[in-house]
Amino acid sequence: MSATEQFSSRWGLILATLGMAVGTGNIWRFPRIVATNGGGAFLVSWVVFLFIWSVPLMIVEFSFGKRGRKGTVGSFIAMAGKGPGWMGGWVALCATAIMFYYSVVAGWCLRYFAAAVQGGLTGENSIGFWESYAGSGLAWITNAIALGLAIAVVWFGVRGIERVAKVLIPSLFVLVLMLAIRAVTLPGATAGLEFLFHPDWSALGDVRIWLQALTQNAWDTGAGWGLILTFAVYMKAREDIPLNAFLIGFGNNSVSLLAGIMVLCTVFAINPGARSEIVGAGNEGLTFIWMPRLFAQMPGGRFFMIFFFLALSFAALTSLISMVELLTRNLMDAGLKRRKALVVVALLALAFSTPSALSLSFLHNQDWVWGVGLMLSGLLYALAARRFGVERLRREVVNSDGCDLPIGKWWTFIISVVVPIEAVVLMIWWLWEARGWDPEHWLDPFRSTSVGTVLAQWALVLVALLVLNRWLGRRISAANSA
């Protein structure tokens, strides 16, 4: 690997990986989920799963990338043998399918930032603004702009990603901190803090709270997505793994906590009567309809609305950049040069993001199918690590030269036993929940959020990967020896 294909410093790696981890899920999903799942009790379980899902899986991802020095497919082959190469393919396809609708979300954020700056977004017109924009041709254009920005950054390789992360991530932290400080200083904001932190201990006995907390960890820390593995390919040979993983996990959750304080304090200070309606409005309803309304009623609200959508745009773009890099890296492993690979990524992304840009129903379908797919990705990481030998991975890679925080055997137990159980339970629970959403058509593969659509799309991808498994292995070996 050339010298330019390496992060210039540990901080470059950490900021790029934090950029990957901190996404829209921290800002628009976390506050909603805390508010609807018992507040303080949810936060306790959310912190627990940081230690027994997110950070352990981040350590596996870092170790696969550092040892394998290839994208998800190549690193899974390097670590677990040619047989499980399809597992790396699943991780790549799952993250890529998410990229195909996440670019649409990033485009929404950019559009709302522009509208906030221009003054075209007011509290009164927020519903009309959203309804005329979402699913329109303009949404496709903003999607293309978001993709174009991410591709332009990845065009300059890992140093381009590092330079952008060094500007956007500290800026994002400052913006979210400013918004949180403004929110807690609003009259009546303490009711939001009370709601967020009130410990309803009986809720700790509710299995759903724990499963929601695990889901939030699986979706918003980026653990098991293949994105950390992709950035780890470019880490230095004697770079630390465990301390970096803890730093990124805690940094990501710090932003989530700030976002929770910011959103709930704003809601309780400005419109406490509508709090159930606001937090029950879904990700898009909360962010694109209610937040502009709330900012419009706040002193100096326009400036804070601009900061809010700027922070959301930074969070979305830095995550989108990592998804573009993941597919690019896999194509490079198959023999393409970076810029040729990026042209392929751009064409694929433009084509496959179009249905999500033009149809919210299609976007929600993809979010559902591949969101649950991430839990299977987590399971596959644990299985591949078991094949390599989890204890061997701990001794030879995780705790190797350069390690600043040696990891004990607790990690071996969590990856061997706890993570596979968590992943299987979580997948079964979500599919069981979905059965109740539409009891008459739960197996219909053409329904947006049915069990049938998950099983059908997973089956298509898994069959394709298993059929192509040998070819994938040969292709990567050939490119490697060329």
Add this chain to the structure above:
Amino acid sequence: MSASAIVMMLVICGVVWGGFVFFLVRAMRSEGKKQASGRTGD
């Protein structure tokens, strides 16, 4: 705010933000030592 909510806020914010600051300071110190000894990870 109730006393129990204040205690919970201090515990959760202490663990999450305190943990972040703790790991950040530890990484900075470690990186400083590596720089001083010329072992920068290459």
